[in-house]
Amino acid sequence: MAETEREAIREATLEGLDAAARKGNHGGRPAVITDDMIHTMLRRRAAGEAVDKIRKDLIIPTGKRKGHNPSLASIYRALAEHEETQRYPDAVEQARVEYAALHQGLSPH
Structure with a gap:
């Protein structure tokens, strides 16, 4: 069950990063x-x-x-x-x- 939860969190994080990248926002320091x-x-x-x-x-x-x-x-x-x-x-x-x-x-x- 913990593994499934971890995978769900990982997928949500990746989707959020992808959405931010499409808007032109990228993480990290300038x-x-x-x-x-x-x-x-x-x-x-x-x-x-x-x-x-x-x-x-x-x-x-x-x-x-x-x-x-x-x-x-x-x-x-x-x-x-x-x-x-x-x-x-x-x-x-x-x-x-x-x-x-x-x-x-x-x-x-």
């Missing part, structure tokens, strides 16, 4: 690394500057940590995500098209 920050990091890294030195000049523009520097982990994560989008541009574009279709209530296929 990203602290902006596109401008990524551009700055890429430009300065190409010039041979160390990431730790670059980090000290970056300022988080919004949110709970507004005015602070992003962590090294956030910077490396953002750089990895950027590299991934550059590696598979077709997959990224397809995901954007599918998301837009889902957001409009259409079938992505």
